[in-house]
Amino acid sequence: MTEAFEKPAWAGRAAVVLPAAALSGALIALALSPFHWSWLTLLSPAALFYLVAAAPRRLAPWVGYVYGVGYFGAGGHWIYYSVGEFGGGPLVALVFCAALAAAFGLLIWALVHLWLRVRPQAALPAVTVALPTCWMAVEWVRSWLFTGTTWLQLGYAHVDNWLGGYAPIIGALGISMLVSVLAGLIAWAALVRRRKPAIVAVVAVVVVWLIGGVMQRDWTSPAAEPLQIALLQGNVPQDQKWLPENRQRQLDLYERLTSRFWGADVVIWPETAIPAFQHQVSREFLAPLLADAEDYGTDVLVGLPSWDSETRAVYNTVLALGQEVDVYHKRHLVPFGEYVPFRRYLGAALDVFGAPMADFTPGWTAGPLMVGGQPMAISICYEITFPNEVRDFLPEATVLVNVSNDAWFGTSIGPHQHFQMARMRALEMGRPLVRATNTGITASVDHRGQVIARVPQFTVDALLTEVTPHEGVTPYMWWGNWPVLVLLFAALGVCGVMRYGLRR
Structure with a gap:
């Protein structure tokens, strides 16, 4: 199986290859929620691998770059709404999103450059080993570079299908690895245009899917009787949320929603549900709320900002009221949303983009909070997208x-x-997930990542759900991404040896 590439005549034409690369990258948005065309996670990278391998050396990095712009531009275009509506307006949002997509495009450009340096000469390992390995190197690097993002990883598209069976073992990153290898096989079959490679690719896809289905099992077990947990959704428009004249209205709203569920085990409010610092509402609002929580035997988790008068630090906080009074401060802050990197150097440019006037301070890991008699792992906003930060609270x-x-x-x-x-975290860790948000998606998820119940977006609503705490350790909880990283660096080493040989 060492057939040479059969490069089509159009592979050297930038006018054909570059638009095809951009479109292939943009397809990834359709693979993820809310579209759920998960099979596109095979075709999108397979198209990249095919185009890169078929293109001339001078054109290949640009194929990767344009693919990356399409990939991150389509998959992450929702950032435009945030900057356009609450930042510097539509024009600034357009420039910002274009710059962000261009920056992410450089990651795939780097992927192709890495491949050009390590690719073996034979078609099979060059496409089925070297390209998927370079893809995974980029996936891993972007998970921590500049505080990191795991958004748009291929593995997330498979929380609802049989490939999800691998999640408790190798996590979303490991599923991305499997998918990228399968994509490499598909690209190889397309490049050599022979019957045998096509059969191998199809069989590999089917076998990997079937094994994932077989591995769908319970890795954890119930730890206690089910809890009655109420999840509140206030649906406060973002442009109204922080207006001083609306503060009391929002306090009344959440007080009214909470009163419906006194007697439940836990009531959970969204992030910054209280649009005021903790010390500003401590006496007239939080103290009576704590008294009610103690009287009814209900623990309440409240989202609000807090301020340390000694250090003058500002935190994004979840406050636990009830059997125990405790706090969790958000540890992983959103760049340019909750703090501004290089603030002193950016100066007036920050005003154009609507950057925050002051920075939040990152919190610290202090273990789970005891809520409703159970230790609970708290995460705020996109902290749930970082598996290692969730693992900090487990088992x-x-x-x-x-x-x-x-x-x-x-x-x-x-x-x-x-x-x-967020659902993928529940599946990886074998733990149920409850999620309270301002405008949605507010939902309850079981320990297999499946949605138990949810409320419609953009409604004032609440969800009372029965949640069974789980204990035990999944393999992924134990070793995290280390198996994937070992395979990644081993594959890079093998590719290097195949290309350059062993030098003494």
Whole structure:
């Protein structure tokens, strides 16, 4: 199986190849929520691998770059809504999103350059090993570079199908690895245009899918009797949320919603549900709320900003009221949303983009909060998209809690992608997840990542759900991404040896 590439005549024409690359990259948006065409996670990278391998050396990096712009531009276009509506306006949002897509395009450009340096001469390993390995190198690097993002990883598209069976073992990153290898096989079959490679590719896809289905099982077990948990959704428009004249109205709203569920085990409010610092509402609002919580035996988790008068630090906080009074401060802050990197150097440019006037301070890991008699792993907003940060609370935590305010992204696909990623954390860790948000998606998810119940987006609503705490350790909880990283670096080494040989 060392057939040479059969490069089509059009592969050297930039006018054909570059638009095809951009379109192939943009397809990834359809693979993820809310569209769920997960099979496109095979075809999109397979198209990239095919085009890169078929293109002349001088054109290949630009194929990767344009693919990356399409990939991140289409998949992450929802950022436009946030910047356009609440930042510097449509023109600034357009420039910002174009610059962001261009920057992410450089990652795929780097992927192709890496491949050109390590690719073996034979068609099979060049496309089925070297290209998927370079893809995974980029996936891993972007998960931590500049504080990191795991958004748009291929693995997230498979939380609802049989490939999800791998999640408790190798996580979303590991599923991305499997999918990229299968995409490499598809690209190889298309390049050599022989019957045998096509059969191998089809059989590999079927076998990997079937094994994933076989591995769908319960890795964890119930730890206690089910809890009655109420999830509140206030649906406060983002442009109204922080107006001083609206503060009391929002406090009354959440007080009224909470009063319906006194007697439940836990009531959870969204991120920054209280649009005021903790010390500003402590006496007249939080103290009576705590008294009611103690009287009814209900624990309440409240999202609000807090301020440390000694250090003058500002935190994005979840406050636990009830059996125990405790706090969790958000640890992983959103760049340019909750803090501004290089603030002193950017100066007046920040005003154009609507950057925050002051920075939040990152919190610290202090273990799960005891809520409703159970240790719960708290995450705020996009912290749930970082598996290692969720693993910090495990295996002690028996329930995952995520509070968020996705009103920043309106009716775009952003909140749907965010929820899909949160569900993957439940599947990886074998823990149920409860999620309270301002405008949606507010939902309850079981330990297999499946949605138990949810409320419609953009409604004032609440969800009372029964949640069974779970205990135990999934393989992924134990070793995280280390198996994938070992395979990644081993594959890079093998590719290097195949290309350059062993030098003494």
